[in-house]
Amino acid sequence: VILWMAKRKRFSPEWYTPVEMAGLYWHFVDIVWIFLFPLLYLVDRAHQVQ
Amino acid sequence: MSHISPKSTYYAIFGALMALTALTVYVAFQHLGWLNFPVAISIAFLKASLVVLFFMHVKYSSKLTKLLVASTFFFLASLFGLTMTDYLSRGWLTSPRGTTTAGMLPKLQAAELPAVSAQALANPQPLFEATCGSCHSFTTKTAPTLAEIHDLYSNDVEKVVTWAKAPQRKRMRFEPMPSFAHLGDARLHALANYMLQQAAQTPPQ
Numbered sequence: 268v269i270l271w272m273a274k275r276k277r278f279s280p281e282w283y284t285p286v287e288m289a290g291l292y293w294h295f296v297d298i299v300w301i302f303l304f305p306l307l308y309l310v311d312r313a314h315q316v317q
Numbered sequence: 318m319s320h321i322s323p324k325s326t327y328y329a330i331f332g333a334l335m336a337l338t339a340l341t342v343y344v345a346f347q348h349l350g351w352l353n354f355p356v357a358i359s360i361a362f363l364k365a366s367l368v369v370l371f372f373m374h375v376k377y378s379s380k381l382t383k384l385l386v387a388s389t390f391f392f393l394a395s396l397f398g399l400t401m402t403d404y405l406s407r408g409w410l411t412s413p414r415g416t417t418t419a420g421m422l423p424k425l426q427a428a429e430l431p432a433v434s435a436q437a438l439a440n441p442q443p444l445f446e447a448t449c450g451s452c453h454s455f456t457t458k459t460a461p462t463l464a465e466i467h468d469l470y471s472n473d474v475e476k477v478v479t480w481a482k483a484p485q486r487k488r489m490r491f492e493p494m495p496s497f498a499h500l501g502d503a504r505l506h507a508l509a510n511y512m513l514q515q516a517a518q519t520p521p522q
Contacts, residue, residue, distance in 0.1 A: 290372070290373075291373055294368050294369075294372045294373050297368055297372070298365045298368055298369065301361050301364045301365050301368070302358075302361045302365070304338070304341070304361075305341050305345065305357040305358070305360075305361055306357075309341060309342065309345035309357060310345075310353075310354070310357070311353075312345040312346055
């Protein structure tokens with residue numbers, strides 16, 4: 268949606284709030300996965316591979 | 318919000334995140350014992366702070382924003398901490414005597430058993446309190462009560478003895494019972510008799 272809005276020249280150096288908000292949400296999910304990845308997929312790996 | 322970072326910063330952070338991900342995977346396959354978990358979580362925290370500081374622009378934000386972000390993480394940590402005080406302390410205080418079945422087991426096995434004398438077997442109460450009675454009283458919530466045991470077996474001493482030697486786990490709400498085969502047949506018979514008598518004599522409240 269943001270990409271489509273950007274193509275339509277909806278943003279400017281004065282107004283880019285949706286881009287910022289979308290970026291913040293994107294990176295929030297990013298952080299959640301930074302913790303989920305080791306917890307879900309890597310915990311106890313050393314014991315499973317013998 | 319007005320700060321414009323050069324693209325090179327973003328590529329550098331991306332590279333650092335990728336490298337740290339590879340490091341996490343590498344470390345996960347090493348045998349570090351209990352250290353595996355703290356190491357993985359520390360790397361995750363390092364990566365999360367990179368994302369927050371650079372991708373979320375917190376590094377270039379006002380002090381108020383930084384304070385807000387810091388306090389958010391503080392309260393998140395507090396909530397996780399409070400949850401963990403409950404989760405990690407489960408099973409510390411499950412028996413009326415203040416120990417878990419697992420914690421009690423070495424003590425029970427190491428306890429000096431009274432000699433199998435006619436006198437000791439005639440009064441099994443001290444032995445009962447040191448062994449079966451730790452969990453199986455009339456009021457216990459951690460194991461079947463004496464009354465329940467009596468209902469199950471009525472007067473069949475042999476069945477109680479057989480169970481005590483090789484207990485199974487029928488009721489998932491209780492911790493599994495350890496075997497008491499080490500007490501020997503004579504003591505187990507005296508104990509089983511005593512338990513069934515107690516249950517028959519004293520009506521539960």
